[in-house]
Every structure is written in C-alpha cells, then in structure tokens.
Amino acid sequence: MRVFFISNNKFIGEIPRLICNTSTIEILDLSNNSLSGTIPECIGNFSKSLRVLDLRKNRFHGTIPETFPKGNNLTTLNFNGNELVGSVPRSLLNCANLQVLDLGNNKMKDTFPHWLGTLRELQVLILRSNKFYGHLRDYEADYYFSKLRILDLSNNNFTGSLPAMFFKNMKAMTDIGEVADENKSKYMGKTYYEDSVTLIIKRFHGEIPELMGKLHSLRLLNLSQNILSGNIPSSLGDLTDLESLDLSSNVLDGVIPRELTRLTFLAVLNLSRNKLEGRIPEGNQFATFSSDSYGGNLGLCGFPLSKNCSNDEPPQSSSVLEDDSESETGFGWKVVLMGYVCGTVFGMILGYILLSTGNPQWIMGIVDGKNHRKVRRQNKKLEGRRN
Template identity: 50%
Template sequence: MPLLTHLSISLNELTLEFPDFIPNCRNLTYLDLSVNHLTGSIPSAISQLRKLTTLRLQMNLFTGKIPPEIWNLTLLVNLDISKNQLNGELPNTISSLSNLQTLHLFTNNFSGSIPGDLGKNTLLVNVAFSNNSFSGELPPGLCNGFALQRLMVNDNNFTGLLPDCLKNCSGLAVLRLDGNRFSGNISKAFGVYPDLYFINLSDNQFSGELLPQWGECAHLETLQMDGNKLSGEIPAQLGRLTQLRVLTLHSNQLTGKIPSTICNISSLEILSIYNNSLGGVIPQCLSNFSKELSVLDLRMNQFHGAIPATFTEGNILRNLGLNGNQLEGPVPQTLANCKQLQVLDLGNNKLSGILPNWLDSLPELRILVLRSNRFRGTIGDSNTKLPFPNLQIIDLSHNEFTGLLPTKYLENFEAMMNVDEHTDLGYMGDSLYQDSVTVVVKGHELELLRILYIFTTIDLSNNRFQGEIPNSIGKLNSLRLLNLSHNSLAGHIPSSIGNLIVLESLDLSSNQLIGEIPWQLTKLTFLAVLNLSQNHLVGLIPQSRQLDTFGNDSYKSNLALCGFPLTKKCGDDEAPQLPTLPLQEVDSGFASGFTWEVVVMGYGCGMVFGLVMGYLIFSTGKPKWFVRMVEGEQHKKGKRSKNGQKRARRN
C-alpha cells in the first residue's frame, strides 16, 4: 500500500494489538485508530511514518510509555493519544515537534513536570493535559507563541503561580485550570480574553477579587471559580455577560450583596454561590429573571428577609438551595409553579408557618429539607391522590410540628419502596450540576456531595409528634435512615420495622415507647446505628449477630430492659428468650444489599458507616485515591463543597 495517505480503522470493538502492516505504509499523512480496544504498547516502528501530520490513537487501551521515536515525526500537526493507560514523563525532545498545533494527552497516567522546552512549540493552539498526575509549575514559555486558544490542564497536581505569558494569550477561548493547587492573585495572573467562552479555575488556591473586566468577555458561557480564596464583592459588570449559562462562585470568601445586574443574564442556567459571606436581601428578580434557570444555590450565606415570591408559571427550576441563612416568613406559594423542582432545601433558617399543603403535589420533588426552622402545627392528611410520588429524602426535624405522624405520607412514599438497586445506581442531578444534601447521622452533619438514587431517609426528630408509630411504615422497604427521636411518641415499636431490610440507621430515642423490643428487628442485618434509649421498653433484648454489636448507649434509660449488652440480667421470672432470625434468612438479607454497598464504600461497610468514614477522611485531607474511588476518576475535589457535582457537568 505504498500510495495510501489516509487511513482510519474501526475494529468493531475487537481487542487487538497495533496492526503490524501500518508501519509499512510510508506515505501515510493521516492515521486514525481511535475508539477501538487496541492493547499493548504503542510500537516504536510508528516512527517510520515520517510523513504523518495527524496521529489519532485516543480511546484505546494502550499501556506503557510513549515511545521516544514518536518525537521524530517532525511533521506532526495533530497528536491525540488521550484516554488510554499510558504513563511516564514527557521528555524535552517534545520540542522537536515544531509544527505541532494540537497536543492531547488527557486521561492517562502521566506524571512529572511539563518540559520547559514545550514553549518552543510556538504554533500550539490546543493543549489538553487533563486528568493525569502532572506536578510542578507550568513552564514559563508555555504560551510564548501567543497562538494558544485552548489550554486544559485540570485535575492534576500543578502548584505555584501561573506563567506571566498567560496574560498575553489574548486568543484564549477555553481555559481549564481546575482541580490543582495553583495560587496567586487572579488580578495579576490573567489578562483580557475577548474570545473566551469557557473558564474554570475551581478547586485551587487563587486569591484576590473577581476581575470586573471579565464582564467584557461578550462570548463567555461558563465562569467557574468555586473552591478558592477569592474575596471582595461580585462585580456588577458580570451582568453584561448576556450569553452566560453557568456561574459558580461557591466556597470562597465573597462578601457584600448579590448585584441586581445578575438578573440581566436571561440565559443563566446555573447560579451557585453558596458557602460565602454574602448578605442582604435576596433580589426578588432572582426568582423569575431567567426562563432557563435550573439551579439557584444560595446556601450557607447571611441572607435575611423573605424568600422571593415571584416564581412564575412555566419555569424549569430544578434545585433551590437556601439552607443556612437567616430567612424569615412563610414558604411562598408561588413555589407551587415550580413543577420541575427536585430539590427544595430551606433548612437552618427562621422560616415559620405551617407545612404548605401544596408541596406534596410537586410531581418531581425528591429532596425536601425544612429542618431547624420555626414551622408549627399539625401535618394533616393530604388531598393529593399520590402525594410526594418521587420523594426519597425528607427532613422536617427541629421544628414545632405537633399531632400525629403524617400516616398518609408514610404510606405513600413510593420512591422508598421496592427500589431496584441493580438499575438505580446513578446520582441525582443532571449533566450540568449534581445535587448534594446534608444528613444527620448520630448527631453528625455529613454533606453528601453526590446522592445515589437508592439513598432514602426520613428525619422527623425533635418535634412534638404524639401518638403511635404507624404499622404501615413497614411498607418502606427501601428506607436507609429513619429518625423519629425526641418526640412524644407512645405505644409499641411496630414489628413491621423488621420489613425495612436495608435500614442502616434507626433512632427512636427520647420518646414514650413501651413494651418489648420486637424480635423482628433481628432481620435488620445492615443496621449500623441503633438508638432506642430514653423510652419505657421492657423485657429481654433480642439476640442476633447484628443487635449484639450495639453497646449500652443504644438501650440506656429503659429501666425494665435486661440482657446483653446490659449488665442487668433477666431472671427466670423475666420474659423468655425471644426467637432470632434463622441463619439462612440472615445470609439472604445480607447478600441482597451487596451491589450498592460495593458502589458506595466497599463490601461490608454499609452506607451509614461509609458516610462516617467519608466524613473523617474529608475532614482530615481527602486523599486523591479516595476521591477517585468514590467520585470517579474525573471528579477530583479540593474542598468539601459540591465540587463532585460539578465534575459531571464539565466532562
């Protein structure tokens, strides 16, 4: 095949090594073997193709190092070997590819620093080193040619200041530096880029104030600077970015108010500025300024006043996060117009009034958090035929609700029943933004950076509920966490709780419960947290391999309880030994939860134990291996913010 100049091969997903005949095609200028299952190493014989201008080997299974002979292909204009399993360091001889315009090495296992001689490739237009283990500083001459349009080095271990030449790359259109440890004042590191449409500086250590001149980037569609040390106010000039779709500034040190000019950006889909020190009243226009708005996340700031009450019909708001502010007044009824709302997080404010009866008619609602407010009154029966059809997380704790538990709701939470753990292993959210939520386990607030569809929880604790726990609660056989503690519930513990076969946390403490602990609780083979303390329970504690693992604190202040693990023994006149679950039934229940356990934290840990483990790990540094195991290879985090969420929207 001496006259062959262009060759593109699809091997229909067969797993093969590099085809032997290709090095003999000496006239090839274009070689595309991408998106196959080629294995082994890239052969050094490829250097015989001296006329190659384009070499595309991406999305294969190549291993080992880049053969040094490849740098002899001096006519190469486009080199793409991304998404393989290649490793090693880049040599200085890379500068011999003086005609190179596109260099894609992303999603491999490369390490070491970027050769300083790379700056000699003055024609470089498109550079992508993302998702590797490169370290050190970017070489000072990286963009000396000023031709650079796309620079993507995200998710590596780069440190230090950015090269001065970056300010002069006026042709930049895409800049991704996220997921590293770059530092320095952003006002000194960046210039003005008229053609810029995507910039992501998230999860670094940049300081300084946001640049007003970025409001002049007329084509900018994505601006992400979350997870840094940025200070000062949000520039009003950002309101000029009329094509902006994504603005994430969360987890910084921003102060001041939200400029009303933000409401000029009618194209905005994501506005995430949580975990700052912003204050003032939330502008009313934020509830209706964009027909495209999907996420409005203002959590963990210092906003006060009322929730904006101008949510209009036809909006597509999916996530509204206002947790951790000082908002007052009732929940605005115009939220009933948000028919696509999946996450409503209003916890930790000063909101008041009764539970709005229209909430249960929101067809897509999956997460409802109203904890730690001033809500009061009874929760009456719903008038909706199928209330909360998709609700999987509900937290009404630390309010002043009274009356009986909302039985009709507890009977109809369909998203907590018969969940298929083999098919529902995805994460809540969409391609641009993945949801997060804070749950309480054993008194610890833990932020779930990504929420599995199979995760379900009910927390009605610290209210004034009375009456009995309805037996119908046993229908929720996919429930993971149940907390009814610190109420005035009476009667017996329903034996139907034994039907909650994947339950991992059960807290019924500080109530007025009576009678014996039902032996059916021995079926709960995934139970990792149990608290029945501060009640009036009597008799022998059921014995099982699971219940035997809990200590004294799980049962304390039940003066008539006896048996292990309590020091009080049961006499002959006490209640007889209660039946325990047969061994084969225990094994069957244990096996049924295998799949999702492996996904979350590894077999045998369980989600609740995994959450506690994750909390300890994240609070002490969050090592890279753990992040990649839990969040995926392309979802590296620098802080306990919702960065895990945003990786999906950027890849």
C-alpha cells in the first residue's frame, strides 16, 4: 500500500501503533477528522518512502516527535489545527527535500526556527497562531530561505523590528517567474497557499524595509496589526504582481505613495487605522477601492472619501465664468437684457397709443417743443461766436 487516505471523515481515537509496521506508504492523509492522543514516535521514520504526512485539523496533543531520520523523502508536513505544544524538532534538518511545513494554529512555544532556512527546498512555512516569540535575525547566506514563497508568522509573540537582510535572499519572492509550476509540490492540497506568493508578518515594530519592494513575485503582502511606523516605502510600487496589500492597524504616517497606482493587479487594499495624510492617489486600481480602505486616517482626503482636500476647487461652470465677467465691468448681460426688454415694451405701448389716437397733439407738442428748444440753443451759440 502506497497511499492511505481517510481525510474528511469523523474518525475518533488515536493513531494505531500498527501503522509503524507499514514500510511502503508514500502518502498518509488523516486530515479533517477527530483523531486525538499523541503522535506516534515512529511517524517520521516508519517508511523511507513517505513523502506526504498530513495530520491537520484533528485533536492531537503533545509534541512533534524528534524522529525524522537522515535520508528521508518527506516533502510535505502538515500539523495545522491541532493542540501541539513544545518546540520545532531539530530533526527536521534531516528533511532535505521538505517543501511544505505547516505548524499553524497550535500551541507551540519557541523562538523563530531560523535554522529552517538551510532547507534549500522549503517553499511554504506557516507558523501562524502559536506562541513563537523573540526577534527575527539578519542572515546573509545566499541559500537562506532562497525558495520560500509563503511565510506566515501572524498571531504570535514576536518582537523587534523587521530586519531588511531577512528578506534579501528570498529569491523565489524576488524574481518574477522564478517559481515555476514544476517546482511546486504536487501534493499541496487545495489550500489557500497553493498558487500564492505570500508574506504575512505581525507583532513587529519599526519601519517597513525598502528591500520589500524587491520581492517582485509577491501576490499577497499582509503587515497589518503591527506597530510599524514611518512612511509607506514607494518601492512597494515595484510589486507589480501584488493582488492584496494590507498595512492596516499600524502607526504609518506621511502620504500614500503615488507609485502604488502602478499595481494594476491589486484587488484588495487596506490602509485603514494608521496616521496617513494628504491626497489619496488616483488612477488604475485606486478608482475601485471604497472608503473602507482608508478609514481611521483623519488626515486623508480626496476620492473616495467625502472629505475634499484643502486645495480642491470645484470645476468652474460657464455661469460662474459669466458672473466673474460681470463683476469686472460693473454690469453684465442681465442688466443689458433687462434694459432692452423694458425699452421694447415701452416702444410697443407708445406705438399702440399713436395708432389708436391718430397722432395726439400732446405727444406732438412734446416732440415739437423739444425740437424748438434745441434750435434756439443752437442759434444762441452762433450769435455768441459772431460777437
């Protein structure tokens, strides 16, 4: 027997010790059951052919056995979602072909297992929701986590800042196209990390390293719920494959870099609950994000927020421009139009009176009197010139 699948059932009880007598199994999948007890000591060495060991989402307690021998063929170890305690077993250094190590959602307590960086085939490292603590260290070895595509350190008790050199040698995250399909484990399950290049880190302080902008293959970057300060690096605009960016719940300040509008694949953006300020950049994917992406940043303004920026002016309409021209000349087209209308109405009334009364004498007298006075004024002027 090479494959043993009993996943997604309701099996209870412990793993039978008889399994240690099986030497040909390549894939052992006991996930998504209600199995309990401790993990047998033989689990790592009962079969030299074992490639996949999946015990996730059960009720196992105790520690992970320290019995992974040299020369084993393990590529996937998944202990996610149990009640395991203790530290990461050092015998994992014997798993030279290990590609996936998922220890998430347990109760393990240890410092960051930096020595796992020497496993040159490791692509997925999930430590989320445990009790890991301490600092991340800088390492400059060329092979250090060089094939890592997914790193999830969220919901632990790590402290300190994010060391720039920690990310420098993550070449699988740095080089676009570096991670080809043939390099991925064929048995990774239909989990959330199957096709992603992901970095999730929480509980750190300090600034976001500029070097993160060199992780060009990243699809998801989640640095939320840290105590990160300073500006958002403009270099994050170089992460052109990025689909999700979450920097929420930090103390980041300054403006949102316009370079982020270059992220044309970005579908999720969360910059809420920081101290960002200034105008929200416009263009490309930024036209699709709602105000929820920026909530809790009292200094931000512009679309999609209801708060206009202080130097924003609504576009002037033609009526505004016309009103401005009136203010310069003292009167405008409205005054002229009123005078024209009044004059027309008066003329029509006067014409009607003339036609209906047959040239009334009082009107002709007014006209003749005006003409007579005008002639007299002109004659007096001529007499004065002669004298």
